[in-house]
Amino acid sequence: MRSHADGDDTRFYAIAMQVAAQAALSGHGKFAQDLRALVDLVREHAKAADPVLRNLKPVPLAQPRGELAGLLTVDYPKTRIVDMALTHALRTKLDRVITEQRQRDRIREHGLAPMRKLLLVGPPGTGKTMTAAALAGELGIPLFSIQLDGLITKYLGETAAKLRLVFDAIQSTRGVYLFDEFDALGGERGSKNDVGEIRRVLNSFLQFLEQDESDSLVLGATNYVGLLDRALFRRFDALLEYAHPTADVAARVMRVRLGLLDTSSLNWDVAAKAADGLSHAEITMACDQAAKDAILDHRTAVRDSDLALALEERSSTHA
Known part of the structure; x- marks a missing residue:
């Protein structure tokens, strides 16, 4: 109420989304969904009514033309940071990135630059790609994913030329640009598998990245930090x-x-122990399986046995 009275819409919406997340954790799934939908709706109406905000809308590249068509895919995510289960340290870092981006003009007025070049490292399924979507969703800008299979070619000089096209797009259209499986591009020079073309591509990438002073966010994500x-x-x-x-x-x-189903009888300590060693994505898939088991059995409640079996199957696959 205080943030609303102060006219701080950004903080007001952020608190509303936190309330929705807490409601989901408490089992009030329908209320959480309704509140999130309402916040998104009010945000859109505010943008439509404010000519300044209208002018800040990104130029869409939903259909990248020419060579860019084979290098970029685009999406406009609705994912938010509150949708993610993060450690306190990681949440603090991401909140700081968002804050600096929202106040980037103020930061630059003092001769400083906001954080916008991020390196995401960790095992598969732990939230790196979802982080890119959440940053795009929070900032209301598109998410561009760079297609490395279209970027990296066997022809001398061609990959660097395509990389220049990508950085030209980064400069011209504000968005979140995700280089996934980044180790394929940023592998260590001088390694036994190194080839001259990839070394030149990495040199070009380092040069482009250092020279880039755009408003876009550039993210590199890898499962193999030791290869970089x-x-x-x-x-x-x-x-x-x-x-x-x-x-x-x-x-x-x-x-x-599992917030949309009855979980009152679940033993969360046992479930968390069964999930040990699984990634966020694997746990999510196990929950989906347990939920579908309940639905197909015409139940509104998820049983311990449903979840335990689903987690066990994911653990076997993981092993």
Whole structure:
């Protein structure tokens, strides 16, 4: 109420989304969904009514033309940071990135630059790609995913030329640009598998990244941080480290994912122990399986046995 009275809409909406997340954790799934939908609706109406906000809308590249068509895919995510189960340290870093982006003009007025070049490292399924979507959703800008299979070619000089096209797009259209499986591009120079063309591509990438002063966010994500060239790390503003969820985070993932069903009889401590060693994505898939088992059995409640079996199957697959 205080943020609304002060006219601080950004904080007001953020608090509303936090209330929705807490409602989902408490089992009030319908209320959480309704509140999130209402916040999104009010945001859109505010943008439509404010000519300044209308002018800040990104130029869409939903149909990238020419060579860009094979290099970029675009999406406009509705994911939010509150939708993610994060450690306190990681949440704090992401909140800081969002705050600096929302106040980037103020920061630049003082001769400083906001954080916008992020390196995301950690095992598969721990939230790196979802982070890119959440940043785009929070900032209301598109998410562009770079297609490395279209970027990297066997022809001398062609990959660097395509990379220049990508950085031209980064400069001209504000968005979140995700280089997934980044180790394929940023592998360490001088390794035994190194080839001259890839070394030249990495040199070009380092040069483009260092020269880039756009308003876009550039994210590199990799499962294999040990393969990255050391020179990359000082080119990024922040290193975000992801890991398999702790027991508390695992329980939070399960509570949110099963929030639309009755989970009052579930033993969360046992479930969290069964989820040990699984990634966020694997836990999510296990919850979906348990929920579908309940629905197909015409039940509104998820049983311990449903969830335990689903987690066990994911553990077997994981092993």
